[in-house]
Amino acid sequence: MPPKWYWPIDLNNVPKIVVEPPGPKAQEIIKMDESLVMQSFGRWYPLVIRRGYGPVIEDVDGNLYIDFNAGIAVMNVGHSHPRVIEAIKRQAELFTHYSMTDFYYELIVKHASMLTGIVPISGTKRVFYTNSGTESIEGAMKISRGHFRNQRPYIIAFLGAFHGRTYGSMALTASKPIQRFGFNPMLPNVIHIPYPYPYRCPFGKNLTEEECGEAVLGYLEDWIFGKMVDPSEVSAIFFEPIQGEGGYVVPPKNFFPGLRKIADKYGILLVDDEVQAGFGRTGKWFAIEHWGVEPDIITMAKAIAAGLPLGAIVGRASIMDLPRGSHANTFGGNPVALAAGIEVINIINDEDLLVNAQRVGDYIKRRFMEEMDRVELIGDVRGLGLMIGVELVRNKRTKEYATKEIEQVLYESFKRGVAVISAGKSTIRIAPPLNIPMELAEKAVDIIIDVIKKVDRERVK
Structure with missing residues (x-):
C-alpha cells in the first residue's frame, strides 16, 4: 500500500x-x-x-x-512525488545538460545498470537513450535493419497498433486512418497483419481465444511468408504486448509463445513496444512478462521518468551493434530526466x-x-x-x-x-x-x- x-x-x-x-x-x-x-x-x-x-x-x-x-x-x-521532485532539484543544481552521445556522465551508467536489471531479456544488454516513445521506435527500426546490414529490409507490424506519429513509426502505426491520412508515401517494406483481438477475432466470431491466436500465427506463416515475402528478408516483428490506442486489447496466452517460435525459426527479431504498458502498468515491470517470453529489443518511454521527456531502447548486446556515428541525438539521456528515472525505479520497488x-x-x-x-x-x-x-x-x-x-x-x-x-x-x-x-x-x-x-x-x- x-x-x-x-x-x-x-x-x-x-x-x-x-x-x-x-x-x-x-x-x-x-x-x-x-x-x-x-x-x-x-x-x-x-x-x-x-x-x-x-x-x-x-x-x-x-x-x-x-x-x-x-x-x-x-x-x-503519481503526480509530484516528493522523492522525484527532490531528485530533479538536486540534479538541476549540478548540471541540466551535456550531450551523452558526445561525452560521459555517471548518471548514464547508474540508470542503465538499473534499467538492464529489470528488463526481461537474459544475457548482456545495452541501452540507447531517446526523448520519447516514437523516437524509441524509430531507433529500434534502425537497429533492427542495421543489425542485418540492411539485408533484411522488411518489418512486420499489426493492425490496431500505435507506435508513434513520426515518419518511421507512423509507417508501423495502424490504429486510426487519420494518423496516416495525407502523409503518403509511407516508409516502404512494412507489412501489417491482423492482431488477435479475442472479443473481435478477425478470423471468425466463434473462435476461442486460443484458436484466434493460432489463426493469426497461421496467417503469418501460410499467407505472409507463404505468398508475399520470404522470411529471410524480414528483420523484425514489432508488437505491443497489450495494444494501447487499438483498444487495450490483450492477446491470448498462446500468442506470444507462438510468435517467439516463428521468429526463432526464421531468425527474426521480436521488438516489444512497452511505451504504454511498461514500468509496472500491468503489475509486472514489463507486460510481456505475463507471457513468459523474452523479446530481443524493448522500447520504452512515458512512465520511465515520471513525466520528464525520456525514452530508451534496451536490447541484447549482440543486436545493439550499430557502428559509431550511425545513430545519436542531442537530448536523449538528459541528466535531470535520468535522475528522475532512477527514483522511479526505486519508488516502484520501495512502495x-x-x-x-x-x-x-x-x-x-x-x-x-x-x-x-x-x-x-x-x-x-x-x-x-x-x-x-x-x-x-x-x-x-x-x-x-x-x-x-x-x-x-x-x-x-x-x-x-x-x-x-x-x-x-x-x-x-x-x-x-x-x-x-x-x-x-x-x-x-x-x-x-x-x-x-x-x-x-x-x-x-
Missing part, C-alpha cells in the same frame, strides 16, 4: 467540483490555446490542469479529479507498486465484470494490472461500437470528477497512477458505472 504521508490533501474530499467545468479560468485559457497553438490533436474534454498530487489532479478553477489517465499512462508513481497495481486492478476489473450481465452497454472487460479496457457496445449480439455513447460517458465522468479517456473505437481506457489507494479507485469506479447506467437508460428511451 502506498504510504499515506504522500498525500498532501484529504482524500475524503476527492473528487470535488466547486464550479461546473469548464470554469471561467479554464474557458479563458482554452480560448487562448485555440488561437495560439496548432490544433493538430484533439483534446478529450475541457480539462485545464493546474497541479497534481499522487492520483489527484486539480484544475485552474479549483476542481479536484481522480486521475484515471495518469497523464496517458505516464505518471505511474510495492507492482503489488498495488495488481490488487487495485483486480478490483476494478471485477466491478465492471459484475455489471456486464446487467448493463447492455458493457460488452467486454479486459486488461492486466492497471491497464484495463471496458468496451462499450450498442448491442451485445452485434457488438456494434458505441461511439456516441462513449463520448457521453467520458464527458459526464469528467463533469463528476473522474478524468478518464478511451481507446480504440469505444473502449474506456483505465490507467491511473500505480499508487492509487483502493478508496479512490472505488469512488471512481462507482462514478463511471453510474454514468454508464445513466447513458444506457437514456439511449433506449
Whole structure:
C-alpha cells in the first residue's frame, strides 16, 4: 500500500467540483490555446490542469479529479512525488545538460545498470537513450535493419497498433486512418497483419481465444511468408504486448509463445513496444512478462521518468551493434530526466507498486465484470494490472461500437470528477497512477458505472 504521508490533501474530499467545468479560468485559457497553438490533436474534454498530487489532479478553477489517465499512462508513481521532485532539484543544481552521445556522465551508467536489471531479456544488454516513445521506435527500426546490414529490409507490424506519429513509426502505426491520412508515401517494406483481438477475432466470431491466436500465427506463416515475402528478408516483428490506442486489447496466452517460435525459426527479431504498458502498468515491470517470453529489443518511454521527456531502447548486446556515428541525438539521456528515472525505479520497488497495481486492478476489473450481465452497454472487460479496457457496445449480439455513447460517458465522468479517456473505437481506457489507494479507485469506479447506467437508460428511451 502506498504510504499515506504522500498525500498532501484529504482524500475524503476527492473528487470535488466547486464550479461546473469548464470554469471561467479554464474557458479563458482554452480560448487562448485555440488561437495560439496548432490544433493538430484533439483534446478529450475541457480539462485545464493546474497541479497534481499522487492520483489527484486539480484544475485552474479549483476542481479536484481522480486521475484515471495518469497523464496517458505516464505518471505511474503519481503526480509530484516528493522523492522525484527532490531528485530533479538536486540534479538541476549540478548540471541540466551535456550531450551523452558526445561525452560521459555517471548518471548514464547508474540508470542503465538499473534499467538492464529489470528488463526481461537474459544475457548482456545495452541501452540507447531517446526523448520519447516514437523516437524509441524509430531507433529500434534502425537497429533492427542495421543489425542485418540492411539485408533484411522488411518489418512486420499489426493492425490496431500505435507506435508513434513520426515518419518511421507512423509507417508501423495502424490504429486510426487519420494518423496516416495525407502523409503518403509511407516508409516502404512494412507489412501489417491482423492482431488477435479475442472479443473481435478477425478470423471468425466463434473462435476461442486460443484458436484466434493460432489463426493469426497461421496467417503469418501460410499467407505472409507463404505468398508475399520470404522470411529471410524480414528483420523484425514489432508488437505491443497489450495494444494501447487499438483498444487495450490483450492477446491470448498462446500468442506470444507462438510468435517467439516463428521468429526463432526464421531468425527474426521480436521488438516489444512497452511505451504504454511498461514500468509496472500491468503489475509486472514489463507486460510481456505475463507471457513468459523474452523479446530481443524493448522500447520504452512515458512512465520511465515520471513525466520528464525520456525514452530508451534496451536490447541484447549482440543486436545493439550499430557502428559509431550511425545513430545519436542531442537530448536523449538528459541528466535531470535520468535522475528522475532512477527514483522511479526505486519508488516502484520501495512502495510495492507492482503489488498495488495488481490488487487495485483486480478490483476494478471485477466491478465492471459484475455489471456486464446487467448493463447492455458493457460488452467486454479486459486488461492486466492497471491497464484495463471496458468496451462499450450498442448491442451485445452485434457488438456494434458505441461511439456516441462513449463520448457521453467520458464527458459526464469528467463533469463528476473522474478524468478518464478511451481507446480504440469505444473502449474506456483505465490507467491511473500505480499508487492509487483502493478508496479512490472505488469512488471512481462507482462514478463511471453510474454514468454508464445513466447513458444506457437514456439511449433506449
